[in-house]
Amino acid sequence: MAFYVAQFLTGLASAASLFLVASGLSIIFGVTRIVNFAHGAFYMIGAYIAFTLTERLSGAFGFWGGIVLAALAVAMIGIIVEMVLLRRIYHAPELFQLLATFGLTLMVEDLVVLIWGPDDLVGRRAPGFKGAIDFFGQNIPSYDLFLIVLGPVVLGILWLLFQRTRWGVLVRAATQDRDMVAALGVNQKWLFTSVFAVGVFLAALGGALQIPRDAVHHAMDLRIIVEVFVVVVIGGLGSIVGAFVAAVLVSELNAFGILIFPKISIILVFLVMAVVLIVRPWGLFGRPEAAARKTPGLTVNPWRPLTPNERLAALAALVIAATLPLFAGNYALTVGSEIAIFVIFAVSLHFLMSVGGLASFGHAAYFGLGAYGIAFLAKMAGLPMIVCLLLGPLLGCLGAAVFGFFAVQLSGVYFAMLTLAFAQIVWSIAFQWVDVTGGDNGILGLWPSSWAASPPHFYWLALGVAALVTIALRAMVFSPFGYALRATRDSTLRSEAIGIDAKRIRWTAFVIAGTTAGIGGALFAYLKGSVFPDNLGISLSVDALVMVLLGGVETVSGAVIGAIVYKALNIWLISQTDLSKLVLGGFIMLIVVVFPKGIVGMLEMLAQRRKKASPPASPLLAKPIESAE
Amino acid sequence: MKLKVEGLNSHYGPAHILFDIGFEVGEGEVVALLGRNGAGKSTTFRSIVGLVAQRTGRIMFEGKDVSVRPTHEIVREGLGYVPEERRIFTDLTVEENLEVGRQPKRPNAPHWTREKLFALFPNLGEMKNRSGGRMSGGEQQMLTIARTLMGNPSLVLLDEPSEGLSPKIVEQMVDAILTMKKEGVSIVVSEQNLHFARLISDRAYIIERGRICFGGTMAELDARPDIRDAHLSL
């Protein structure tokens, strides 16, 4: 019994940091409507700076002072980020904001290694809380007790701040209608900056307070952000009380999950999240999301199928691509195959994201599942390549069917967070379930059959499949199903009112996209000859997002161009620098801030401008655009 | 002159919405901006308070040029704005909604306290702690006006205050606007309901396709049924 109580208290103590970070994320989201992916990065910097300060400053005062100073310092960094980056993207679509803050996270990961080195750092114990308390034979660290008290105290302070101060009233008002707050004489910019600073302070404090418990390392940002996403999905984005309750719940589930499923404890959290989503889709304390903000400048040119001439041009491009083996070497062909595979991956996400309006932040899960499907079939069942290629993607299909069912209950940023959390769960299983997946060592020795083994043959295979997949998905965009999917994206209200079951349509789209990604993953497994957990990791998911954005999220064919350009750049970049995350992160932020329409979007805009040199100004336009803001 | 707008041009992206809008509001006057939907009434108001990014022209408020200042500074000068569709903070209580609008006392404008506002809109006084989301449309419209008055404006831009309200509430709105006028607040009201406009306004401008095409007293407008019918399509 005492053991369980001790385990319970450990869970409560872990909840404190989780709550601090999650409440910070919620507060920032409430006002700025930005899901700050970089919140994990701020948490991590908080821990690193606190580590340095507590090492330099001596005594109890030095330690506690160091913790607070670290949080304040990170809050300052947060203010700079808000003023330099976020102020430029407040009016951008949600997806772009998530990506920009993700770009920041990538940069921070490399910077942290540059400054503090790649090794884990073990911090000082907290003065005054070094010992442990004996509880019927169980040792409970007194620092844990401190954290257990701290959580509710912070909750109380935040509650007072938001309910009893003018600042709190203004923040709650801005949460609902920012422009209206400005129209009542409040300086929005200052309000946003202060809110962001408070949120970042909480994240950094959460990180700094972890140093007596855990080692500081450069991957702690992703770990916490996934947990925080789970917490806010369960608790309800925007609710501080919800963040607290869900942080306790998740921490306890982790603490006891280890006892029940030692290998894959994360399953328990997933099950609870699934139940909450079915019973209360907006989280325990959340409220239904307000109608998603329409994107200003959303494409007003309805999509159309290719004209015969454009079809000829596409065919010509394909024929030219097919002649590559005639003059290129094996390395170039391998790169070509990889690009073709990523075209498949990108168009599958494009279908979900651009056509369905569902930006998945965990699309790599289905790519990776396709790859693991191949590994299981080829290594364990010993099936021939052609059979594996046909059956392997079904694992992606299955994963998409299961996770998609839950994911399509939500939309917008909730959907993004949920898909990310699902992908991370799949990754954890691949990573932890060593008996089946080989864990970090992956599964090796997956070689194509002889008919596809030579680089030219494999290239033709990949190119052919990529062409088929692209054509099929494009046909679907202009099929009745494609129209229905776009309808659910444009207005759920209207589509339900004309008999469309939006969730079933979206679920179907999710499964189609997941299966297609699985096809890409299956080919990828044969290309590399191996499968690793990274094949379904977050960075691969983000690669897919960047490819679609780079090509142009509002266009039909952007994903293909985006995949080719991005993958080629990426392969070249990795061969040139060790700081690829730093460069990639900067690149992502650049696209979002300077180049939001993507390559194809830009080209279309230029073509349009040439067509009608001066678009007739129509005052009739005033209404729809005004209401879209 | 309370407010003088000259050569106001506004764009949303590539679309040119307002073309050389110009009008004036005298001290203590109620001026109606009439026009059909999409004519540019709301855009005119939004441009004046700086909520439209792409705007050019000169906006003189109490002799000061406010045309390039940010929204909150314009409002703090005493130029209040009541948007269409009410836009109250539904999660906040009546009291809290008023708190958001609170600004310091201004020497040249009437000073509004909560008590004075509850006297003007008795319904609000009975539901101080009710959240905005649980109020009826008429009560919300009253709250949105009261909230702006908490900033002690000397001029208020009222965007379509009668839209979506029952005839009886609209009549109450007439009384409230006339009281505001008596207290010394200058008012610009955008309207489609000519009956309503006639009850409150001293003068009127008609806006059509982003251009001002008539300006004059209500009597002058009544004397020109041709203009009225052409632009207001009654």
Next chain:
Amino acid sequence: MSVAPPLLAVEGLTKSYGGIHAVRGVSFSLRAGEILALIGPNGAGKSTCFDMLNGQNKPDSGHVRLLGEEITGRKPREVWRLGVGRTFQITATFATMSVRENVQVALISHGKQLFNLFGSAPKFDRGEAGRLLELVGMGGYADRPCGELAYGDLKRLELAVALANQPKLLLMDEPTAGMAPRERVDLMRLTAQIAREKSIGVLFTEHDMDVVFEHADRIIVLNRGALIAEGSPAEVRGNPQVQAVYLGEGLVYDARHREGASA
């Protein structure tokens, strides 16, 4: 001897939120081809009532029957399949699609082709889409992006979409809100004409008394969640209780419709 059931029969509809009775025991019926207006003060429960008719909202108790068939508590999309079209107070259209495509989506749904993955949607029922657009006077706008339409045109497009499944009943929530007076009259005239030709029942809410008194065959009045009056426009206009809670002194709508005015 059984009498044919009315097109729409509402019986004892009740709904409360957090202790507040939004709708209390509302009953009324509607015949095919009839145009019925639902009016009442803001917050009287009109929208709640409306949303319960097509399944947007579930009643606590009471019944909604369409031609005798119970539709209470069904989902909006199921109610639509039974022949109930609806337009929204704030227009809901597919902004990135063309005008014709907006109608085609409704036709695709009506034809149960939603999960057809490889057909051609641009060619789907083009003729019928064109006819519907002609019907509402939008034939010339078929290829225009929907996001570019003026507000009044959006309302007409909504009407075309609502007519795509050959409905028996049309629910219109403040159909003329935000429109200029002339546009209001045009839209309601069109609606009335279609309703009579095709024998469609129309239920609409509205604050513009000029529109209500001009076009409604019958009016029902809701106050604080309960029906307080029902009758012809002349009867409702002359009802002192309706004047007290809703119509006021009649200063803000057209003189022709004021009680006792000779015009």
